[in-house]
Amino acid sequence: MTAPHLFSPLAIGPITVPNRVAVAPMCQYSANDGCASDWHIQHLMTLALSRAGLIVLEATGVERIGRITHECLGLYSDANEASLARVLDAARRVATPDTAWGIQLAHAGRKASTQRPWEGGGPLQVGEDPWLTASASALPFADKYSTPEALDSAGLERVKNAFSKAAVRAARLGFDVIELHAAHGYLLHQFLSPHSNKRTDAYGGSLENRMRFPLEVARAVRAMMPARMALGARITGFEWVEGGIDTTEAATFANALQAEGCSYVCVTSGGNVAGARIAVSPNYQVPFAAAVKAQTTIVTRAVGMIADAAQANEIITSGQADQVALARALIDNPRWVWHAAEKIGAKIAYPPQYERATAKLWRGAVLARPG
Ligand SMILES: Cc1cc2nc3c(=O)[nH]c(=O)nc-3n(C[C@H](O)[C@H](O)[C@H](O)COP(=O)(O)O)c2cc1C
Numbered sequence: 001m002t003a004p005h006l007f008s009p010l011a012i013g014p015i016t017v018p019n020r021v022a023v024a025p026m027c028q029y030s031a032n033d034g035c036a037s038d039w040h041i042q043h044l045m046t047l048a049l050s051r052a053g054l055i056v057l058e059a060t061g062v063e064r065i066g067r068i069t070h071e072c073l074g075l076y077s078d079a080n081e082a083s084l085a086r087v088l089d090a091a092r093r094v095a096t097p098d099t100a101w102g103i104q105l106a107h108a109g110r111k112a113s114t115q116r117p118w119e120g121g122g123p124l125q126v127g128e129d130p131w132l133t134a135s136a137s138a139l140p141f142a143d144k145y146s147t148p149e150a151l152d153s154a155g156l157e158r159v160k161n162a163f164s165k166a167a168v169r170a171a172r173l174g175f176d177v178i179e180l181h182a183a184h185g186y187l188l189h190q191f192l193s194p195h196s197n198k199r200t201d202a203y204g205g206s207l208e209n210r211m212r213f214p215l216e217v218a219r220a221v222r223a224m225m226p227a228r229m230a231l232g233a234r235i236t237g238f239e240w241v242e243g244g245i246d247t248t249e250a251a252t253f254a255n256a257l258q259a260e261g262c263s264y265v266c267v268t269s270g271g272n273v274a275g276a277r278i279a280v281s282p283n284y285q286v287p288f289a290a291a292v293k294a295q296t297t298i299v300t301r302a303v304g305m306i307a308d309a310a311q312a313n314e315i316i317t318s319g320q321a322d323q324v325a326l327a328r329a330l331i332d333n334p335r336w337v338w339h340a341a342e343k344i345g346a347k348i349a350y351p352p353q354y355e356r357a358t359a360k361l362w363r364g365a366v367l368a369r370p371g
Pocket of ligand 1: 024104234
């Protein structure tokens with residue numbers, strides 16, 4: 001058996017992806033009341049050709065108030081589902097059949113009701129149709145953010161049901177993977193972190209209690225998914241503040257998720273404490289993924305400032321993670337995977353329509369792809 005590398009297949013629970021590159025979820029802030037638009041058509045059709053083994057669609061609100069902005073994608077209505085069917089069906093028709101498609105199901109909690117990043121990114125103001133947000137505790141995310149409502153038992157049930165219903169819709173749409181967003185300071189992370197969760201009931205205090213709601217959501221979602229689909233989660237490996245979640249707590253959470261039927265975790269960091277100082281540099285979150293991987297048996301994905309083929313390959317060959325996710329590098333260059341395969345000497349199937357642009361058939365590729 002040869003050692004795993006960037007272009008070796010990977011089993012993730014019931015599915016197998018053809019290589020170790022995943023497209024990280026990326027909000028496009030281009031939906032209409034949660035419905036995918038023509039922007040999503042071009043975005044996902046472009047990524048469909050990327051040859052990434054797994055493409056995870058952006059954070060998708062499971063209820064209307066769970067969207068980050070008015071323009072975030074949602075999966076809480078029949079109209080949302082129909083709009084996504086149009087986009088996904090088109091993208092799947094041009095992707096190679098072994099490409100796996102995932103959707104990130106999310107609830108923004110107290111970080112909802114904000115402007116799009118390019119409109120300021122701050123909390124919506126009077127006149128911008130703001131809404132009452134929900135969280136583990138009635139603690140605003142930061143200055144100028146409104147105070148969220150602490151979810152009571154009916155609220156917890158409502159949110160859990162919203163995740164379940166969205167999972168049913170995702171299964172009907174033919175997704176291969178559901179990724180729960182339990183990171184970046186959104187609702188499930190708000191429950192997990194002692195910085196945002198000050199509850200005194202069964203959902204706050206000890207790690208076991210803080211994990212309770214995210215695990216209940218995972219269980220509810222898994223119960224709605226057919227066996228052919230994989231469930232995963234984006235988790236935080238480090239909060240970049242004293243007394244926050246660290247890799248030991250993250251590994252405990254990953255193990256508990258696995259017990260609920262999760263097949264992978266994508267280890268990211270930060271986002272829950274405003275003003276936390278995050279030391280960003282290439283591979284900056286890889287040690288968090290490696291630490292989680294060392295303490296678990298779940299498939300572990302690394303993400304964050306991975307932009308070079310050799311760098312990505314090394315993360316896999318050194319055993320620090322089983323899979324890598326790229327966000328900005330794939331937006332910057334949707335042909336990243338093709339070029340990475342060329343550099344590493346791996347064979348992937350190019351769309352025959354575009355084959356004449358590859359290094360094999362066009363010497364100009366040397367000029368076009370320096371380094
Ligand atoms: C435009 C954009 C949108 C993003 N939206 C999401 C999202 O919907 N869900 C999520 O978990 N992370 C989101 N992220 C974070 C990325 O998935 C990724 O973790 C981060 O950008 C670091 O990876 P990179 O250095 O490869 O870009 C977003 C990042 C960008 C640049």
